[in-house]
Amino acid sequence: MKNYRKVLGLTLAATMAVGMLAGCGSTATGDTATSQTADSAASSADAATSTAAEGGTFKIGVIGPLTGAAAAYGSAVANAAQIAVDEINAAGGMNGYQVELKSEDDELDSTKSVNAYNTLKDWGMQFLLGSVTSGCSIAVSEETKNDNMFQLTPSGSAVDCVKYDNAFRVCFSDPAQGTASAQYIGTHKLADKVGVIYDSSDVYSSGVYQSFETEAANQGFEIVSAEAFTSDNKTDFSVQLQKAKDAGAELVFLPIYYTEASLILAQANTMDYKPTFFGCDGMDGILSVENFDTSLAEGLMLLTPFSADATDDLTVNFVKAYEDKYNGEVPNQFAADSYDGVYAIKAAIEKAGITPDMSISDICEGMKTAMTQISVDGLTSSAITWDASGEPTKEPKAVVIKDGAYALAE
Amino acid sequence: MLSFLNYFVSGLSLGSIYAIIALGYTMVYGIAKMLNFAHGDFIMIGCYMIFTIVSTMGLPPVAGIIVAVIVCTILGVTTEKVAYKPLRGASSPLAVLITAIGVSYLLENAALLIFGADTKSFTSVISWSGITLAGGQLKIQGVTIVTIAVSLLILVFLQLFVHKTREGQAMLAVSQDRGAATLMGINVNKTISITFAIGSALAAIAGALLCSAYPSLTPYTGAMPGIKAFVAAVLGGIGSIPGAMIGGLVLGIIEILSRTYISSQLSDAIVFSILIIVLLVKPTGILGKNIQEKV
Numbered sequence: 052m053k054n055y056r057k058v059l060g061l062t063l064a065a066t067m068a069v070g071m072l073a074g075c076g077s078t079a080t081g082d083t084a085t086s087q088t089a090d091s092a093a094s095s096a097d098a099a100t101s102t103a104a105e106g107g108t109f110k111i112g113v114i115g116p117l118t119g120a121a122a123a124y125g126s127a128v129a130n131a132a133q134i135a136v137d138e139i140n141a142a143g144g145m146n147g148y149q150v151e152l153k154s155e156d157d158e159l160d161s162t163k164s165v166n167a168y169n170t171l172k173d174w175g176m177q178f179l180l181g182s183v184t185s186g187c188s189i190a191v192s193e194e195t196k197n198d199n200m201f202q203l204t205p206s207g208s209a210v211d212c213v214k215y216d217n218a219f220r221v222c223f224s225d226p227a228q229g230t231a232s233a234q235y236i237g238t239h240k241l242a243d244k245v246g247v248i249y250d251s252s253d254v255y256s257s258g259v260y261q262s263f264e265t266e267a268a269n270q271g272f273e274i275v276s277a278e279a280f281t282s283d284n285k286t287d288f289s290v291q292l293q294k295a296k297d298a299g300a301e302l303v304f305l306p307i308y309y310t311e312a313s314l315i316l317a318q319a320n321t322m323d324y325k326p327t328f329f330g331c332d333g334m335d336g337i338l339s340v341e342n343f344d345t346s347l348a349e350g351l352m353l354l355t356p357f358s359a360d361a362t363d364d365l366t367v368n369f370v371k372a373y374e375d376k377y378n379g380e381v382p383n384q385f386a387a388d389s390y391d392g393v394y395a396i397k398a399a400i401e402k403a404g405i406t407p408d409m410s411i412s413d414i415c416e417g418m419k420t421a422m423t424q425i426s427v428d429g430l431t432s433s434a435i436t437w438d439a440s441g442e443p444t445k446e447p448k449a450v451v452i453k454d455g456a457y458a459l460a461e
Numbered sequence: 462m463l464s465f466l467n468y469f470v471s472g473l474s475l476g477s478i479y480a481i482i483a484l485g486y487t488m489v490y491g492i493a494k495m496l497n498f499a500h501g502d503f504i505m506i507g508c509y510m511i512f513t514i515v516s517t518m519g520l521p522p523v524a525g526i527i528v529a530v531i532v533c534t535i536l537g538v539t540t541e542k543v544a545y546k547p548l549r550g551a552s553s554p555l556a557v558l559i560t561a562i563g564v565s566y567l568l569e570n571a572a573l574l575i576f577g578a579d580t581k582s583f584t585s586v587i588s589w590s591g592i593t594l595a596g597g598q599l600k601i602q603g604v605t606i607v608t609i610a611v612s613l614l615i616l617v618f619l620q621l622f623v624h625k626t627r628e629g630q631a632m633l634a635v636s637q638d639r640g641a642a643t644l645m646g647i648n649v650n651k652t653i654s655i656t657f658a659i660g661s662a663l664a665a666i667a668g669a670l671l672c673s674a675y676p677s678l679t680p681y682t683g684a685m686p687g688i689k690a691f692v693a694a695v696l697g698g699i700g701s702i703p704g705a706m707i708g709g710l711v712l713g714i715i716e717i718l719s720r721t722y723i724s725s726q727l728s729d730a731i732v733f734s735i736l737i738i739v740l741l742v743k744p745t746g747i748l749g750k751n752i753q754e755k756v
Contacts, residue, residue, distance in 0.1 A: 251726050278725045283685055286675040289471040290720045297464055310580040314677045317582075321590070321602055342516045343582035 109150045109407050111136065111396065112171035113389075114164055114191060115183030117156035123336075124385045128183045128205050129154040131386035134372050135393035145397045148407050157182060161190035168194050177407070177414055178203070180392050183385065185209035185255075192218050199412040201419070203396060205388035208332075209254060213441030217415050219422055221388040221395065221431065222356065224442060225255055228331045229262030231447045232304065232354050237270025239449075241327060241352075242302035244275045246295030248288065248315060250307050251279035259306035259331055275300050280311070288315045292324055302327045309337035316347040327352060335384055338455065345455035356431035357387035358450045358457055369430055384431070391429030395437075398425040463598050468721045469714065474605035476713020478671050481612045482690035483697065483705035485663035488619065491700035492632045492656040495545065495554070498561040501687015502568035503661050507533045507668030508583065508678050509576055515584055522586035522669075529665040537661025538654050540564055546650070565684070572680035585673040608670045612706055615663060619702050628655055636700075689716075692736045698749025707747055 113132050115125030136152045144150055153174055155167035164187035168179070179195060179202045182188040188207030195202040196215040204212050204220045208228070213220050223231065236242060245267070250256035260277070267274050275298035278291035292315065295303050303319075303326045305312050312334055319325070327350060330337075334353040338345055359370050359381050369390060373382040396418075399405075402425050403417035419439075427435045432445030449460040482504065489497045507529040514525035544564050548557045589603035623629040631652045634642040643649055671686060672678055690709065697708025715735065720728040739746060 281726060281729065284729050286677070286686070287471070287475050287717070289474070290468065290717055291725060293464070293467055293471065294721070310677065310679075313580065313582055314675060317676050322600065323597075341579060341581040342512070342584060 107148070107407055109145055109148050109177060109400070110175050111150060111152050111178045111180055111393070112168075112174070112176035113152065113154040114157050114167045114171065114179065114181030114187065115154070116159040116187075117154065118158055121159045121184060123383070124206065125156070125159075125183050127383050127386040128181070128389040130377055131369075131373065131382060131389040132180055132393050134369070134376060135390045138372075139393070139397055145400045146405060157187050159184060159187065161187050164188075164191050165194055172198070172200075177201070177411055178396050178418075180205060180389065180396070182207060185212055188212040188218075199415045201396075201415040203392050205392045206385050210258070216419060216439065216441070219395075219437055219441040219443075221392045221429075221435075221443060222332070222384075223445075223447065225258035226262035227442070228354065228447075229259040229264075229306065230266040232259070232306070232329065232331060233263045233266035233270050235354060235447065235449055236302065236304075236329065237267075237272060241329070242300070243272050244298065244300050244302075245272050246275060246298060246300030246303045246326070247277040248291045248295070248303060248305055248307070249277070249279055250282065250285070250311065252281040252283075253307075255333065256307050263304060263306065285311050286314065288318050289322070291315075292319050292322055295326070296322065296324045300326055302329055305330045305334065308333040309335070309340065312337055313340050313343055313347075316351070317344075320347055329353070332356070332384060338452065338457070345452070348452045349454075351452045352460055353450050353452075354447050355384050355450050356445065356447060357384040358448055358459055359383075360457055361448075361459060365428070366430055387430040391427060391431050391435065394429060395422070395425065395427050395435070398427050463595060466595075466599055468717055470599065470601050470605070472714035472717035473609070473710065474602060474674060474713070475717055476693075476710035477605055477608035477612055478667070478674055478686065478709075479690045479693045479713050480706045480709025481608060481615065481663070481667040481670060482686055483694040483709045484612065484615055484619065484702065485660045485667060486687075486690055487694045487697070487699055487702060487705040488663065489656055489660040490694070491702070492636045493541075493545075493653050494636070495557050496561060496691070497545075497657075497660065498558070498687070498691075499540065499564040499568060500660070500664055501683035501685075501690070502565050502572075503533050503537060503664035503683070504668040504671060504687065505572060505678075505680060505683035506536060506568060507665035508672045508682060509572060510665070511586065511669055511672070512581055512583055512678055515586070516581075522584075526586065526666070526669050529669065530662045533661040533665035533668075534658045537657040537664070541654060541657040546653075569680045569684065576680065578679065581678040583672040583676040583678045585676060586669050587673050602674075604670065604674045608674065611666065611670065612709075615666070616702060616706050619659075622659075623702070628652070632656060689732065692732060694746075695736060696739050696746055698746030701746070701748040704746055704748035711747075 113129050115128045116122055117125045117129060133152055136150050139145060140149050153171060155170055157164035157167045164182050168191050179200055181204060182191050183206050185207045188204045189209065189211050192202060192212065192215055195217055199217060202218040206222045207220055208222050208225050210224055212218065247260060249260040264274060276294045278294055280291065305315065305328055312330060330353040332355050335355050337348055370382060373386060374380065399418050399421035403421035405414050405417050422437045423439050429435055435443050435445045437443055450457045451460040486500050510529035510532050511525035514520050514528050515522050544560050545557055548560055551557065585604065587604045587607050591601050591603040591606065593600050623632055631647045634647055635649055635652045639649055693708040693712040694705045696712055697704030712732065716728050716732050719731040
């Protein structure tokens with residue numbers, strides 16, 4: 052038993068050291084991103100002037116994670132944008148000009164996202180559709196702000212993604228999702244007593260929860276239990292569920308991702324607790340968890356801007372075109388956001404009478420005003436409008452899981 | 462009262478998982494005197510084996526567990542031979558500790574490469590749903606009862622093995638004084654290999670029960686439970702086999718009760734504070750023996 056205390060002491064020291072290194076790692080990435088920003092800001096002015104005089108076609112750039120952990124999101128955006136551009140070109144283009152599209156991969160890394168932006172700028176991009184994820188969008192928006200490049204993120208939901216006036220988004224912001232969820236539950240009288248389980252270590256989850264809590268007061272239902280978990284402690288949810296059950300919650304709101312939600316559903320089932328579960332867009336994907344018993348998700352509701360099962364002509368045609376072009380893959384809400392994004396760009400170009408020979412900065416100025424004047428009937432809502440802050444106004448759709456598939460809730 | 466009992470049962474259920482993982486941890490530490498930080502990742506590999514056999518190939522759970530035990534045993538013995546044995550003579554015990562952390566990351570990233578980052582839903586290897594008491598108010602899950610029973614079986618088996626067999630006696634001798642054991646004709650390398658084989662086989666069994674209780678499988682599934690089980694082993698007295706069992710159960714109950722009555726966000730902070738307090742007040746843990754160093 053020699054060196055007993057020493058070994059334990061060293062172990063703890065080592066564990067802490069690893070923890071600290073992990074911390075340093077992420078800070079370092081942040082630093083690189085910032086210094087990169089400073090470097091490329093200097094060179095951006097030349098690039099902006101050199102591309103101005105080309106003319107002839109509009110060039111739209113897409114940035115997103117085409118490979119890596121969020122590849123499903125990035126490739127959906129790139130694929131759907133291509134479909135929209137092909138349709139528009141076949142129908143005579145935007146404002147009479149043909150459109151070119153180019154997608155660059157950022158692998159869900161904000162530094163690579165900025166690199167991708169610079170690559171696209173060299174190519175002659177005039178409009179940016181991206182980035183797909185919040186962190187990358189925020190990093191790139193520092194660049195687009197400097198260049199005064201028009202930026203429309205299809206799916207960056209964090210508040211800061213559109214903090215500059217040249218940036219707009221297609222999806223709901225995090226707070227808007229919480230508010231919309233509370234309004235939906237209130238208007239449809241789904242429950243009087245509501246429990247919440249959220250991830251306090253995640254910006255998305257706690258952001259949605261806070262606005263949900265604020266709006267709940269106006270909607271005539273009561274939040275009887277609000278329990279958190281953290282990213283380090285997300286296997287056992289028995290306490291959170293038991294508290295909701297003891298408090299008599301008839302509906303449990305889960306503003307979290309589907310990975311944890313699949314565990315919560317399984318544990319609630321073993322506890323014989325069967326409230327209505329209600330999620331946001333992060334819940335989209337629960338049916339695709341490998342080997343997941345979809346009967347556990349029966350009756351689960353989620354607020355999402357898009358359902359591939361909708362029967363309106365626009366959705367049916369889009370889903371068919373997407374499946375035909377991409378080997379039968381069913382488009383998700385990211386694809387829908389992207390498709391609507393391209394059409395929003397088209398509408399704004401035509402409203403402002405923009406032509407490809409204008410400078411990037413002039414295009415952006417024209418787009419900024421035009422975006423607030425257009426109304427787009429898209430896949431994610433009819434009559435989407437934007438205000439100058441960059442936020443869309445649209446009607447969310449609730450989807451319910453029935454017989455192992457998504458169906459529109461009435 | 463009834464709700465307290467419900468939470469207590471949840472604590473037992475979580476604690477039984479920690480206990481079964483801690484048994485493997487403490488076994489390896491007790492004999493080889495090294496902390497195998499990759500233990501949690503052996504568990505994860507075991508889970509993926511069962512998942513592949515049972516859910517992808519459609520074979521019965523027993524076949525999955527047998528394959529997982531074999532794969533984990535081979536993995537454990539190989540890791541020991543390749544990564545730990547060459548460092549056994551190193552001047553600092555830190556060398557092998559850092560290597561263990563390296564092995565842990567290696568296994569996680571290899572799993573990421575082979576099985577992907579997507580969450581997989583694990584089919585429970587235990588089909589029994591459990592017993593219901595107090596008119597349906599109190600439910601004890603089948604997997605909890607099985608886990609506790611299996612932990613007790615393993616506890617008895619390990620105690621008998623260590624105290625009654627030649628190999629077990631050799632392990633005791635190696636744990637007390639490696640040099641003297643060599644002089645007495647004990648093959649230290651073989652003894653440590655056997656220890657790793659048993660420890661890793663236990664990891665496979667722990668994995669089957671962990672994923673049956675919490676049916677979600679990613680390459681990081683084993684990491685956090687592994688660290689918690691380490692805390693449990695220290696709490697019970699690292700190196701002590703009954704100590705690991707008690708430490709695991711106590712830790713699970715503390716975690717669930719603190720989450721219930723104090724804060725659902727602070728439970729991890731409380732669990733790790735306990736580790737620090739134990740190390741300060743009673744470094745040998747609940748059942749650990751304080752052996753004087755002789756010169």
